[in-house]
Amino acid sequence: MSDRKSNRLILPGLIAVTLVAASAVYLLRPSESVASQALDKAQSTSKLQSLAELDGKAPTNRKLDVQTWTTAEGAKVLFVEAHELPMFDVRILFAAGSSQDGNVPGLALMTNAMLNEGVPGKDVSQIASGFEGLGADFGNGAYRDMALVSLRSLSDSDKRDAALALFDDVIGKPTFPADSLARIKNQILAGFEYxxxxxxKLASIELFKRLYGDHPYAHPSEGTPESVPAITVQQLQAFHAKAYAAGNAVIAVVGDLTRAEAEAMTAKVSAALPKGPALAKIAQPTEPKAGLSRIEFPSKQTHLLFAQLGIDRADPDYAALSLGNQILGGGGFGTRLMSEVREKRGLTYGVYSGFSPMQVRGPFMINLQTRAEMSGGTLRLVEDVVADYLKTGPTQKELDDAKRELAGSFPLSTASNADIVGQLGAMGFYNLPLSYLEDFMKQSQALTVEQVKAAMNKHLSADKMVIVTAGPTIAQKPLPPPTDKPAEQPLGVPEH
Amino acid sequence: MSDRKSNRLILPGLIAVTLVAASAVYLLRPSESVASQALDKAQSTSKLQSLAELDGKAPTNRKLDVQTWTTAEGAKVLFVEAHELPMFDVRILFAAGSSQDGNVPGLALMTNAMLNEGVPGKDVSQIASGFEGLGADFGNGAYRDMALVSLRSLSDSDKRDAALALFDDVIGKPTFPADSLARIKNQILAGFEYxxxxxxKLASIELFKRLYGDHPYAHPSEGTPESVPAITVQQLQAFHAKAYAAGNAVIAVVGDLTRAEAEAMTAKVSAALPKGPALAKIAQPTEPKAGLSRIEFPSKQTHLLFAQLGIDRADPDYAALSLGNQILGGGGFGTRLMSEVREKRGLTYGVYSGFSPMQVRGPFMINLQTRAEMSGGTLRLVEDVVADYLKTGPTQKELDDAKRELAGSFPLSTASNADIVGQLGAMGFYNLPLSYLEDFMKQSQALTVEQVKAAMNKHLSADKMVIVTAGPTIAQKPLPPPTDKPAEQPLGVPEH
Structure with a gap:
């Protein structure tokens, strides 16, 4: 039951179903970067279902002693020594996400997906069983800002050296075998079919198109049905040579290694990569045109997506916006949106809002689904909740609760080596100071109601929403009146 | 980026999309048992994209020295000592799959999913960070025949003892907290919506209903929109006490442990479980009524599913049927079905057939999707290919190729500890002899064309197919004539 097998092989039986499901996940993967998510996790209170969970249970924070240096080839390294387990985690982030696709949508993701399909002398099977036989886990992924590869291995030197030698081949000498390329293209195309x-997914694709226009964030990371079939091995090789260059990489390492061992290891990893500088940064997107697009879709439910351009990672208002969003719709239960749309009116299972700060301005988004005949009313209700929140700002109690939740969830951000390596990678990739997590916490805890309100109004406007709906055109019903006694089940359920 | 987080937490941003995708996978999971799949993998040639891959690359088989005993409480243990890595894998299989749901569809899956949501003194977060902090991986899952829990841990005694203590609590003392139950129900209900x-998925649900009627395999493991909301903590407790009893368990262990250590460990694990005997075996299903059901679905593609009752794990014809199916549609490229439906006529991306031998007769299934206006013709084409294959049997060359592929893929079945523990679990659960894998290989290699043909005809009939389609009702077009020069892309593609 190794992942290798379930991802790679065609099994007899109910295979097509599995394939479809796997593709779906691949393609439905949130569009923001992984590192961005890692930081969001750290900062979000959404780990907690309720305040009650906090009581006396928060694990203690691990104080991060982050060491940093640059390799001879120009890769930035961030390292935390941790000897509790005889293991280490390494993660390399390249500015090689789909925003670097140029005029070949899907190129970045395909290059990343093909890294472990072949190296000199080894095919995909031998690479996978090579890592498995050493007890090591290899991972990879590509998003809008970045592509990444990761390795978790035992730190014992015989296992470590062998795992790193294979890892270095995978990131530095991929052979991009033609049969694998055909297979992966087929999977992605089957995903488009799905x-x-x-x-x-249709609504999300349309939303990014509307929000980003000609900007490199506009197209899906997985490419398009037109672009994917045409991608060649030569294009993959050229993209690898350019975008997986040492100068375009950030290496994060956490685990059972001394500083000297980490230096030797990262020197070797860096030397294994193609030589070259960092790629040029992408430009900021321009403001989109607000308004509604409808996608006609036969269903009993309608999906609603609302978005505006949000902020980039460097924005000084992030702490204020993060707390502000937490209260609006970022925190799961008890948010303004959840309370009005689900709890008082039973219109949805869940409604969520969030900023995705990226290299340049990432989206602020709200999403939910509701019964088709209530979708018009629900759309206006969401708009009203946002407008009202921007007008009045949070209450002191809402802010206090959000700060308390944040403080409680914060230690979880460095609870495990895997968490820490994610944090380090994001800090390095987005050029954040090493004190970023602590700074963020201090800033957040000092914020006033007025500051949060001002930041939300500076970055969001009730009348600037780009909205996409996907559902059927049917007669609309008025919303039920709000109630203080929430229905056991949202309205959508009894129809099954 | 630990799994714990991505599964459990609500993130800001594109959350709903992720949730939907995650639920989809959970619910789309193939219906056969995991162990059954593990064995199928071992026996299938589908790991290979082509015969060319075999040349000189097959890893050598690990000779399995399987030791076996029974614990004081009645759990069967299978153990393989392997000291290459300082780790071990343990997997416990319970006859606690959805075929034991009784009149509460979804009960078995929900019980399994709730095991790691709470133990005395620890909530779901603390359980997850407990395993993570020890470098250990916990896994669980529930299917039609079985429910399972698994642990991979470092074998060093301080890490091992702590990981096992937590594991024992999870399997033996789950507290089934109410807030987790509400959350998991919500996820499952959202999955039904999806x-x-x-x-x-709709076609698959209907097919199992048609194929199994009143039998416990008929309903989906995840339950129904009616049954799930009503499941109570008391029902979970009762199911756990009965179905997770030591006498109903098989414990598979592989890794860096001595026999004495493995005995001590499994004794402790077994003692941690509720006391009780094995559950009664379920009855064999009765023959279903052949024929076609249509599900009206608005789409450009139509899904086609064909099925008959196949065999149980104990059936002596399994080797012959497995090879026979390999040639019909089990092997990916180059099978009869793939050649006629995809390669010669470009009607689909893929078409697959397979037996899923289970505790009692599992399904034989064929599935594919095709353009809606070709679905009628494609359905008849698949029927014709099956009828023709049953009539003529495989050619000698097809059989030789299939045997060669099988021999090449066989060593992969024991390539890693994770593979081995999967094999051991299945052998124990289905009461297979310890020489099962070798026996299967020898049997397979000795089979003649006539024997394979006879076995296929004994268990399958061209006129017994239960067929379910899901797609739109539209005017049908005739199929294109077959060609020897396959189209670059299946017909479905250019429409995007």
Whole structure:
């Protein structure tokens, strides 16, 4: 039951179903960067279902002693020594996400997906069983800002050296075998087929197109049905040579290694990569045109997506916006949106809002689904909740609760080596100070109601929403009146 | 980026999309048992994209020295000592799959999913960070025949003892907290909502209903929109006490442990479980009524599923059927079905067939999707290919190729500890002899064309197919004539 097998092999039986599901996940993967998510996790209170969970249970924070240096080839390294377990984690982030696709949508993701399909003398099977036989886990992924590779291995030197030698081959000498390319293209194309039946995905694709226009964030990381079949091995090789260059990389390392061992290891990893500088930064997107697009989709439910351009990672207002969003719709239960749309009116299972700060301005988004005949009313209700929140700002109690939740969830951000390596990678990739997590916490805890309100109004406007819906055109019903006694089940359920 | 987080937490941003995708996978998971799949993997040639891959690359088989004993409480243990890595894998299989749901569909899956949500003194977060902090991986899952829990841990005694202590609590003393139950129910219900837009899933649910009627395999493991909301903590406790009893368990262990250590460990694990005997075996299903059911679904593609009752794990014809199916549609490229439906006519991305031998007769299934206006012709084409294959049997060359592929893929079945523990679990659960894998290989290699043909005809009939389609009712077009020069892309693609 190794992942290698379930991802790679065609099994007899109910295979097509599995393939479809796997593709779906691949393609539905949130569009923001992984590191961005890692930081969001750290800062979000959404780990907690309720305040009650906090009581006396928060693990103690691990104080991060982050060491940093640059390799001879120009890769930035961040390292935390941790000897509790005889293991280490390494993660390399390249500015090699789909925003670097140029005029070949899907190129970055395909390059990343092909890294472990072949190296000199080894095919995909031998690479996978090589890592498995050493008890090591290899991982990779590509998003809008970045592509990444990761390795978790035992730190004992015989296991470590062998795992790193294979890892270095995978990141530095991929052979991009033609049969693997054909297979992966087929999987992605099957995913596109599947998307046609997925209104949430269709709406998301349209939203990014509307929000980003000609900007490199506009197209999906997985490419398009037109672009994917045409991608060649030569294009993959050229993209690898340019975008996986040492100068375009950030290496994060956490675990059972001394500083000297970490230096030797990262020197070797860096030397294994193609030589070259960092890629040029992408430009900021321009403001989109607000308004509504409808996607006609036969279903009983309608998906609603609302978005505006948000902020980039460097924005000084992030702490204020993060707390502000937490209260609006970022925190799961008890938020303004959840309370008005779900709890008082039973219109949805869940409604969420969030900023995705990226290299340049990432989206602020709200999403939910509701019964088709209530979708018009629900859309206006969401708009009203946002407008009202921007007008009045949070209450002191809401802010206090949000700060308390944040303080409670913060220690979890460095609870395990895997968490820490994610944090380090994001800090390095987005050029954040090493004190970023502590700074963020201090800033957040000092914020006033007025400051949060001002930041939300500076970055969001009730009348600037880009909205996409996906659902059927049917007669609309008025919303039920709000109630203080929430229905046991949202309205959507009894129809099954 | 630990799994714990991505599964459990609500993130800001594109959350709903992720949730939907995650639920989809959970619910789309193939219906056969994991162990059954593990064995199928070992026996299938589908790991290989082509015969060319075999040349000189097959890893050598690990000779399995399987030791076996029974614990004081009645759990069967299978153990393989392997000191290459300082780790071990343990997997416990309970006859606690959805075929034990009784009149509460979803009970078995929910019980399994709730095991790691709470133990005395620890909530779900603390359990997850407990395992993570020890470098250990916990896993669980529930299917039609079985429910399972697994642990991979470092074998060093301080890490091992702590990881096992937590593991023992999770399997032996789950507290089934009410807030977790509400959350998991919500996820499953959201998944049902999502299923309504998934024609492959709708077709699969209908097929199992048609194939199994009143039998416990008929309903989906995840339950139904009616049954799930009503499941109570008391029902979970009662199911756990009965179905997770030591006498109903098989414990598979592989790794860096001595026999004495493995005995001590499994004794402790077994003692941690509720006391009790094995559950009664379920009855064999009765023959279903052949024929076609149509599910009306708005789409450009139509899903086609064909099925008959196949065999149980104990059936002596399994080797012959497995090879026979390999040639018909089990092996990916180059099978009869793939050649006729995809390669010669470009009607689909893929078409697959397979037996899923289970505790009692599992399904034989064929599935594919095709353009809606070709679905009628494609359905008849698949029927014709099956009928023709049953009539003529495989050619000598097809059989020789299939045997050669099988021999090449066989060593992979024991390539890693994770593979081995999967094999051991299945052998124990299905009461297979310890020489099962070798026996299967010898049997397979000795089979003649006539024997394979006879076995296929004994268990399958061209006129007994239960067929379910999901797609739109539209005017049908005739199929294109077959060609020897396959189209670059299946017909479905250019429409995007």
């Amino acid at each position: 998307q046609k039946q997925n209104p949430a | 299923q309504k837009q998934n024609p492959a």
